[in-house]
Amino acid sequence: MTPPVPGFAEAAGHAWRTLGLTWSASRGLTILIAALTVFVALLPALALYLSKLVMDGVVTAMDSASPADRDLAQLWVAAEAATLAVLLAARRLLTFYKTRLHAELGFAVTSLILRKSAALSLAQVEDAAVQQQFLLARQYAASRPYNLVNRLFDAAQQGLTLASVAALLAGFSPWLFLLVVAGGLPLFIGNLHFAGTAYRFYTGRSPQMRERSYLESLVTTEAAARERLHFGFGDELLRRYGELFHSLHADDSALHARQAWIASALGVLSSAVFLGGKVWIVWVTIGGAISLGQMVMLVGLLKQGQANVSSLMAAFNGVVEDLLYVANLFAVMELPEEDRSSGATAGPDPEDGLRFDKVSYSYPGRKRPALDAVSFHLPHGSRLGIVGANGSGKTTLVKLATGLYAPDSGRVTLDGLDLRDWQRAALSRRLGVMFQPYMNYKLTARDNIAAGRGLAETDAASLARAARLGLAEELIAELPSGLDTRLSRHFLDGHDLSGGQWQRLAMARAYLNDEADILILDEPTAAMDPAAEAEFMQRPLDGKSVILISHRLSNLRHADQIIVLDKGKRIEMGSHDTLIAQGGLYADLFESQADPYREG
Numbered sequence: 001m002t003p004p005v006p007g008f009a010e011a012a013g014h015a016w017r018t019l020g021l022t023w024s025a026s027r028g029l030t031i032l033i034a035a036l037t038v039f040v041a042l043l044p045a046l047a048l049y050l051s052k053l054v055m056d057g058v059v060t061a062m063d064s065a066s067p068a069d070r071d072l073a074q075l076w077v078a079a080e081a082a083t084l085a086v087l088l089a090a091r092r093l094l095t096f097y098k099t100r101l102h103a104e105l106g107f108a109v110t111s112l113i114l115r116k117s118a119a120l121s122l123a124q125v126e127d128a129a130v131q132q133q134f135l136l137a138r139q140y141a142a143s144r145p146y147n148l149v150n151r152l153f154d155a156a157q158q159g160l161t162l163a164s165v166a167a168l169l170a171g172f173s174p175w176l177f178l179l180v181v182a183g184g185l186p187l188f189i190g191n192l193h194f195a196g197t198a199y200r201f202y203t204g205r206s207p208q209m210r211e212r213s214y215l216e217s218l219v220t221t222e223a224a225a226r227e228r229l230h231f232g233f234g235d236e237l238l239r240r241y242g243e244l245f246h247s248l249h250a251d252d253s254a255l256h257a258r259q260a261w262i263a264s265a266l267g268v269l270s271s272a273v274f275l276g277g278k279v280w281i282v283w284v285t286i287g288g289a290i291s292l293g294q295m296v297m298l299v300g301l302l303k304q305g306q307a308n309v310s311s312l313m314a315a316f317n318g319v320v321e322d323l324l325y326v327a328n329l330f331a332v333m334e335l336p337e338e339d340r341s342s343g344a345t346a347g348p349d350p351e352d353g354l355r356f357d358k359v360s361y362s363y364p365g366r367k368r369p370a371l372d373a374v375s376f377h378l379p380h381g382s383r384l385g386i387v388g389a390n391g392s393g394k395t396t397l398v399k400l401a402t403g404l405y406a407p408d409s410g411r412v413t414l415d416g417l418d419l420r421d422w423q424r425a426a427l428s429r430r431l432g433v434m435f436q437p438y439m440n441y442k443l444t445a446r447d448n449i450a451a452g453r454g455l456a457e458t459d460a461a462s463l464a465r466a467a468r469l470g471l472a473e474e475l476i477a478e479l480p481s482g483l484d485t486r487l488s489r490h491f492l493d494g495h496d497l498s499g500g501q502w503q504r505l506a507m508a509r510a511y512l513n514d515e516a517d518i519l520i521l522d523e524p525t526a527a528m529d530p531a532a533e534a535e536f537m538q539r540p541l542d543g544k545s546v547i548l549i550s551h552r553l554s555n556l557r558h559a560d561q562i563i564v565l566d567k568g569k570r571i572e573m574g575s576h577d578t579l580i581a582q583g584g585l586y587a588d589l590f591e592s593q594a595d596p597y598r599e600g
Ligand SMILES: Nc1ncnc2c1ncn2[C@@H]1O[C@H](COP(=O)(O)OP(=O)(O)OP(=O)(O)O)[C@@H](O)[C@H]1O
Pocket: 126, 363, 364, 366, 370, 388, 389, 390, 391, 392, 393, 394, 395, 396, 397
């Protein structure tokens, strides 16, 4: 998907907004750069005027042989030299401040993107189009907004210099100024055409770029190394990577070649126009219509004007191209955010617990709903088991039960209030969750548990309690620096964990919040050893309610209710004994799992 190209008014709005971003990133630097830009812009015309005075002064001194005229000519030389020296110093200073602005603006824009990303809903994060917008915005966060601002300053500088050149040229002949502008037009139009083409070209191939970085990661990351080495598909990955690179490179080369040919032809045309102007100036000087000093100044002005026009055009073309990328950045900023910072912290019926009322949810682009009119009630202090084949909707149910997705139809309520109306932080306090898949944070063991309370500073007693309930006490005690051990081999003194150990930390994270009265656990013991699993399953509820998803049906035997999902629908519901007595899918699955043990 190629992001749309903005119209003029919208583009001007984006340019203004980018300048606003720059202003808020650093007012001091913006003012300094603006002041220096004006200063640097006006000096070239002054230098050229001084060069005219030098030349005319020399001719006068040669004619009069007077020491006063000689001194005056030398004074003009010194003034011209001083002007050029100041111009050089001011340009350096400008570059220095611009480098600092680049860093500050890059940081400000990246922070905005990260803040936005953190505020999106799960459904938005999972949307491929949103992902692509973010990828593009992040990729160009440090370069494009700065380039745009830099080019706007550049354009202002070139425009001012051109205006001062025009003022001097107009004193002699307005036609010369028109010649300067006309000479720059062909290159301008050519580049303008290519700005849009290049943007569509580079953004249109984002999917291939993502594919390329994914292939790179398969060859370089530790996670993929075991299978890659064992199954031996490293060479095939490299072949695919090479093929992709060459096809992208071939497209690049074709675009650059076309740009180079057209730019050269237009460049020759521009030079021919300027050369015509120069021939005319020389001609009228020989005819005695202007002085030698005026000739030197006019040729200089023509050259300066030519350089200004092409720089102005280049800056303008660059602005147009940058605006296309910046438009994407602002489109990302405009993505709707759901504000869950306000909302209720309690429901009207504190005894009601969690309810699904005919809840349906479909993933975008999927015909069949992942959950189809599912209802159940989880009263306080009860256990609900959920069973179903792969893809039957269990994990989707967890995302709905935690308010991460909103149902397409139906309602999910906690204590009688729709989850949409709960404050996110209050929901997070009430629900202890272990997701599938859970995250293995390559941070410290402490952070892995404290993430369960938003990574807030957590007291030792709470951490110890969570570690005990997550069956992670022993493993933490064995870590070289206990809770402060960095859990990654990629850091000095880092330490990696086994699959089951990571799962224990995820469990501790889910249990950290002791206010949580509802635990939602998606395959919480899948990676644990049988002893740990048995210990966990026999644990008393202590007044909490639990939703437990497990493929091992023996774990669900003691649940008050069990729901059997099939292709998103609730096809059976009841206690273990009821479902066995019904002789439906649950009974078949239970028998098939129990049989091998019986035979043994
Ligand atoms: N992000 C997604 N985008 C589109 N479809 C999805 C997404 N996640 C899941 N699905 C689809 O929704 C359906 C239900 O998936 P879900 O993950 O809820 O199943 P599950 O019962 O948890 O499966 P498993 O036992 O394999 O974990 C499946 O058909 C799956 O392909």
